Amino acid sequence: MMKERLQEIREKALSQISSTDSLEKLNEIRVSFLGKKGELTEVLKGMKDVAVQDRPMVGQIVNETRQAIEEMLENTKKELSSKLRELQLKAEVIDVTLPAKKNNVGHSHPNTLALEEIKKIFIGMGYEVVEGPEVEYDYYNFEALNIPANHPAKDEQDTFYINDKIVLRTQTSSVQVREMERGKLPMRMISPGRVYRADEVDATHSPCFHQVEGLVIDENITFADLKGTLVEFAKEIFGPDTKVKFRPHHFPFTEPSAEMDVSCFKCGGKGCRMCKGEGWIEILGCGMVHPHVLEMSGIDTEKYTGFAFGVGLERIALLKYEIDDMRLLYENDTRFLKQF
Amino acid sequence: MNTSLNWIKAMVPGLDEVTDQQFADAMTLSGTKVEGYTAYNKNLDKIVVGQIESVEKHPDADKLVVCQVNVGGSTVQIVTGAPNIEVGSSGQKVPVVLEGGRVAGGHDGGALPEDGIKIKKGKLRGVESYGMMCSIEELGSSREFFPDAPENGIYILGDDAEVGSDAVAYLGLDDTVFEYEITNNRVDCYSVIGIAREAAATFNKPFNPPVVTQTGNSENVNDYISVEIEAEDLCKRYTARVVKNIKLAPSPKWMQHRLMTAGIRPINNIVDITNYVMEEYGQPMHAYDYDNIAGKKIIVRRASEGESFVTLDGQERKLTESTLMICDGERAVGLAGIMGGENSMITDNIKTMLFEAATFDGTNIRKTTKKIGMRTDASAKFEKGLDPENAILAMNRACQLIEELGAGEVVGGVVDIYPVKTAKRHIAFEPEKINRLLGTNVSVDEMKDYFKRLEIVYDEAANELIIPTFRQDLIRTADIAEEVARFYGYDNIPTTLPHGATTMGKISFKSRVEDAACEIAQFCGFSQAMTYSFESPKVFDKLKISADSTLRKTVVISNPLGEDFSVMRTLSLNGMLTSLATNYKRRNKDVKLYELAKVYIPSDNPDELPTEKVDFTLGFFGDGDFFTMKGVVEEFLERIGMRNKPSYDPEAGKPYLHPGRQANIIYGDTQIGYLGEVHPDIADVYGIGERTYIAVIDLSKVTPIASFDRKYAGIAKFPAVTRDISMVVPKDMLVGNIEKVIEKRGGELVESFGLFDIYEGEQIKEGFKSVAYTISFRANDRTLEDSDIQPVMEKILKDLSDMGIELRA
DSSP: OHHHHHHHHHHHHHHHHHTOOSHHHHHHHHHHHHSTTOHHHHHHHGGGGSOGGGHHHHHHHHHHHHHHHHHHHHHHHHHHHHHHHHHHHHHTOOOTTSOOOOOOOOOOOHHHHHHHHHHHHHHHTTOEEOOOOSEEEHHHHTGGGTOOTTOHHHHHTTOOBSSSSEEEOSOTHHHHHHHHHHTOSSEEEEEEEEEEOOOOOBTTBOSEEEEEEEEEEEETOOHHHHHHHHHHHHHHHHOTTOOEEEEEEEETTEEEEEEEEEEOTTTTTSOOTTTTTSSEEEEEEEEEEOHHHHHHTTOOTTTEEEEEEEEEHHHHHHHHTTOOOTTHHHHOOHHHHTTO | OEEEHHHHHHHOGGGTTOOHHHHHHHHHHTTOEEEEEEETTTTOEEEEEEEEEEEEEOTTOTTOEEEEEEOSSSEEEEEEOOTTSOTTOOOOEEEEEEEEEEESSOTTOOOOOTTOEEOOOEEETTEEEOSEEOOTTTTTOOTTTOTTSOSSSOOOBOTTSOTTSBHHHHTTOSOEEEEEEOOTTOGGGSSHHHHHHHHHHHHTOOOOOOOOOOOOOSSOGGGTOEEEESOTTTEEEEEEEEEESOOOOOOOHHHHHHHHHTTOOOOOHHHHHHHHHHHHHSOOOEEEEGGGOGGGEEEEEEOOTTOEEEBTTSOEEEOOTTOEEEEOSSSEEEETTTEEBGGGOOOTTOOOEEEEEEEEOHHHHHHHHHHHTOOOHHHHHHTTOOOHHHHHHHHHHHHHHHHHHTOOEEOSSOEEEOSSOOOOEEEEOOHHHHHHHHTOOOOHHHHHHHHHHTTOEEETTTTEEEEOTTOTTOOSHHHHHHHHHHHHOGGGSOOOOOOSSOOOOBOOHHHHHHHHHHHHHHHTTOEEOOOOSEEOTTHHHHTTOOTTOGGGOOOBOSSOSSGGGOEEOSSSHHHHHHHHHHHHHTTOOSEEEEEEEEEEEOOSSTTSOOEEEEEEEEEEESSOOHHHHHHHHHHHHHHTTOOSOOEEESOOOOTTEEEEEEEEEEETTEEEEEEEEEOHHHHHHHTOOSOEEEEEEEHHHHTTTOOOOOOOOOOOOSOOEEEEEEEEEETTSOHHHHHHHHHHHHGGGEEEEEEEEEEOSTTSOTTEEEEEEEEEEOOSSSOOOHHHHHHHHHHHHHHHHHTTOEEOO
């Protein structure tokens, strides 16, 4: 009698479970059979009416029934859950081509991007980045760089004067002198910063622009070292296939002096609009620090030699990012800045 | 400097096989930089000297004629409309482009087409024409250089032109003109001889400068003129000769052609010779009408202060004591080295002239030209500081040309006043030092070979190099090293990297703070701007800055490009607002910019440098408000380790900001900057039609406080307890005051607090606002109980109610 009842419960439960299609109903079924007032629990409550000798056997059947129901409940729950998850995922399909939600981050100025690259290269080669004043003594900007009063180079650079003794520096080379005076040798430094020349604003000129000066002073520094350093620099900035050409030039504060051209990175040297058909682009001026410049800063020219170079930051930025008008750099139109 | 290659080749005959491009490349690599070159015979093909045999009327066109032209060995028929070829004329020699040939341009003298114009045989109104007679414009030149060419018509060649020969060569157009960039240390290269010498050295070919022969008749120049230099410091040498029986005439074609290549218009034989020698030797000369030189005497002296003088262009010039004058026995006759006087200039009636070739002080000439605002070809040469040895060479060369051209009779002898002869410099020859500087291994013999090409003499006994006077730039071994490097070839010098003690690559702390500013600004959506450091002093009025503000004390540029660029900025706002306005006008939306803007604060002592500091300047319009900007400021301060809460003082007093929406930013006791909404009047002035916010942080103030050190403080183990307070606050009370109370009274238990509601309007009585804060309490060592928090809350609430704040249930 008990046995049949259990069999009945079992079949009823299993049939109910198998026809269930939701987790809620499944739970209801669990409660209706296995809960405190569930059918199986009720049966257990009737155990006291079962003959003592039959109790182990009935008990075993009860357990088996419970196990079977629980097992089925568990399996069905798993099945249902996975089915539901599947449905959920299907319902949640999105159009991945819809627009991104961007954190409108700001952009670096192209000059800064170029400067960061230059800094990385030279810091990696052991150079310290130093700064100097933009409003500078004539002495540091000219005289100590071998450009005495009445030197024609002073006219050429179209200097802005504050008074007889103070100018807006025309070149970051002024920082060279300040660093040499500090006298910490050996010395490897670069000095980026603003410089000023009385040029009217147009597509290729600005009265205010940026240079990066480089200076190395040590024992046995040679022109070959200068070449080697700048070749590395050019390859890092303009790509590993860049070829480099040094031409003799004249600067009052270096001797021998040179200008460096790089092969046009747009046409590879064949000649194009960018290099004006030349295949080469002038990049910077450089040379061995003039012994008189070293002497003026109290450096022993028998022991030490050095090289220096100066590169126009805007020139690098304009070339590298193919910007065709220098004025864009100082207008700060966000449609321009956002491209960097 | 523009120079004809043929003129160079005349002195360096070995260059015949060198192409234009090879020449340009080699010269550039040895230090005489070629900026570009123009071949005069570009697109000139099959152009010969023709002779017109007959000219007949065209049967069907009034304006055309039919010519039979002998082009050497054959006669061709050419139809032309040129007005200077008249019916019935014959015998003229003309340039003829044969059929299949090419000319450079059209007869209108317009821009030259890249590939020229091809000439085919054709029919003009039914009459066949086999080629074309050319105007000077069609040959790619102009009347500027061929003054004898008709304004409109065929260029008529001289009688000496040989029929059938190359007309391009006859006209001197078989030449290429090179433009050089000469550096200011190479004064010698501002001359054909100087460049020819470099070319000979570069290609290692013989150099044959002009051979100057003895000139002059049996008379003695000293009987004609005496010269005295009073201002010896400004005139190192003065040479003079006299030419009589002058016969003015056009100079020969070859001379005209060479002048043309240098961009100089031929005038007459005397002027042309002067110009020719100036180009050839780089030495300017001047010719005076001898009959107008009073007292047969030249005195070189300084002008008197305020003296005035009429130069040969008819302009009156006011002079100062620093101006050097050429005077005769009575008056000034020339502005030394710049321009002669009207009173002694050469006219068409010239009979006898005084020729001057002198060496004036370059600096003085440069200063004078600047002062009187007149620069001439001559002064441009003198400015660079000429070699006194060159003056006499040029003088004698000019007299040689006068005799050769039959332009006059040169009087024998030279007046040569040369107080201190320029000595040749001696430099010790240090080959090892040269190689050590260059990083090369150039042999001594090789070096000596370069020196020889450069006319530097090696004195073996003294082991010294003797430098020619025209190389005033060679002073010490480093200069000699450059000469060696130039001819060894910069390309042949090896590439190495410096070795030696290792140095540390690093950036300064200040730069790290600046980098952090950029980083945070960009994270927050601001793009980096750069604006000029100088601006107009009118900016202060534009920004309503008070008349007595110290900001108006600026570093002033004494020679600015204009008022707009005349003072160094003392505040960074104008650049920012101008950039924002540019964006606004261009309809860019939501514009956020920042700049690391240097400002320049003058020192009280004008001989001291100003203080330069960086204002981290942010500005935006569009999406966001005052508190957006405040957020950026606080993100930045946190990023540079300034983790305490800054305070904000609304009494910032910035006239260019909205009076109710501005604050000074105070960290600890230091005012580090300010922020606010731009005053609507100011926004109007700049033309920004949206609410605009700015913040300025003085990096010189924050850098000493900033720190990139970080310490881990642990993560709280015990839960936080929060309490909300809701208040009715007088409307004009700053919530900052409430926060101060919470901070002060809350003590250590307060972990954080935050405003979660602020409201004015209905349900709140007039003159008040509703404010609600949530306060979070936490201890590191236990879970806080009500009994811990209650006393703290009571203290806070008491203080708040003392301030006239009502607590809401």
